Amino acid sequence: MTTSSAPGKVYLFGEHAVVYGEPAIPCAIERRARVTVEPREDDHVRVEARDLTLDGFTVEYDGSTGDRPDVAVPSSLVDAAMGYVDAAVRQARAAAESPKAGFNITVESDIPLGAGLGSSAAVVVALIDAATRSLDAPIETREVANRAYRAEFEVQDGQASRADTFCSAMGGAVRVEGDDCQTIETPRLPIVVGFDGGAGDTGTLVSGVRELKNTYSFAADTVSSIGDIVRRGELLLAESDPTAAPSEQLLTELGELMNFNHGLLSALGVSSRSLDAMVWSARDAGAYGAKLTGAGGGGCIVALDSTPETRTALRFTPGCEDAFRAELSMDGVRVEEP
Numbered sequence: 001m002t003t004s005s006a007p008g009k010v011y012l013f014g015e016h017a018v019v020y021g022e023p024a025i026p027c028a029i030e031r032r033a034r035v036t037v038e039p040r041e042d043d044h045v046r047v048e049a050r051d052l053t054l055d056g057f058t059v060e061y062d063g064s065t066g067d068r069p070d071v072a073v074p075s076s077l078v079d080a081a082m083g084y085v086d087a088a089v090r091q092a093r094a095a096a097e098s099p100k101a102g103f104n105i106t107v108e109s110d111i112p113l114g115a116g117l118g119s120s121a122a123v124v125v126a127l128i129d130a131a132t133r134s135l136d137a138p139i140e141t142r143e144v145a146n147r148a149y150r151a152e153f154e155v156q157d158g159q160a161s162r163a164d165t166f167c168s169a170m171g172g173a174v175r176v177e178g179d180d181c182q183t184i185e186t187p188r189l190p191i192v193v194g195f196d197g198g199a200g201d202t203g204t205l206v207s208g209v210r211e212l213k214n215t216y217s218f219a220a221d222t223v224s225s226i227g228d229i230v231r232r233g234e235l236l237l238a239e240s241d242p243t244a245a246p247s248e249q250l251l252t253e254l255g256e257l258m259n260f261n262h263g264l265l266s267a268l269g270v271s272s273r274s275l276d277a278m279v280w281s282a283r284d285a286g287a288y289g290a291k292l293t294g295a296g297g298g299g300c301i302v303a304l305d306s307t308p309e310t311r312t313a314l315r316f317t318p319g320c321e322d323a324f325r326a327e328l329s330m331d332g333v334r335v336e337e338p
């Protein structure tokens with residue numbers, strides 16, 4: 001029995017545009033998916049998933065027959081989760097050169113599904129790591145990231161960047177531009193997350209942006225402008241001292257860039273009423289800046305603040321289900337005690 005865990009993430013800057021080769025800066029956060037894998041004698045795959053939303057639910061699914069019992073969550077969420085699990089199993093089998101390997105898999109996660117915090121990437125990364133280790137065929141962390149990217153790419157019909165999976169595998173803050181993936185140093189930023197209890201469909205949202213970008217030159221310009229924001233943000237982070245508390249000036253400038261980034265994502269049609277409400281609520285409460293994080297459509301926003309006021313204001317915002325401080329996770333994928 002092998003257990004691996006991997007962190008979720010927030011995007012400081014650059015989601016969606018990263019799909020088209022612009023840079024992005026996601027940061028791993030201390031919310032993790034844990035996957036326990038036990039090899040089986042036969043070639044079946046049995047998956048038990050727990051706590052895949054902040055409220056938690058349990059799903060049991062027999063991967064060998066496709067039979068799935070009734071569950072008290074929208075089946076689209078279960079379908080989405082199982083799509084990622086199946087693709088990760090295929091990658092683990094290929095990496096271990098054991099195409100018929102069977103597994104009992106247990107997924108536990110405190111990252112809400114489809115809410116912009118990288119739940120699918122964390123599950124896929126932890127699963128590939130645990131499954132290959134359980135077959136005595138462990139692979140390097142960068143190869144876990146690479147295989148996890150291929151799994152996401154397959155599930156999202158070829159519309160995925162390496163950002164989510166690389167960040168979850170490596171931990172910390174990362175910069176991704178096309179195939180160029182690097183970890184970067186940042187000061188500990190005071191990150192607050194607001195969650196509306198909802199989820200967005202990444203594939204549909206990415207397709208929507210693609211359509212706009214292909215239809216209107218100004219939508220394509222908007223995507224490039226997001227890239228400009230990321231480059232500016234990256235420079236600010238590179239000029240700051242990662243060992244010191246972030247300066248007021250750094251937070252103010254990063255916050256301004258986050259606000260701009262949110263406006264452009266909104267123009268590309270991936271925000272929502274509740275995400276906008278939380279963004280405005282955080283700003284009104286004095287946050288340096290706020291933006292949606294991840295694919296959008298519903299789910300989470302990320303704000304920069306160093307006082308509890310932002311969290312309190314978010315909790316009182318209609319449509320906000322939870323607000324919490326998100327600490328940067330320096331650990332990416334790691335083996336856990338079962």
Ligand code: MEV
Nearest residue numbers: 015016159160161294295
């Ligand atoms: C989803 O978490 C982030 C997107 O940029 C898609 C991707 O990078 O694969 C919307």
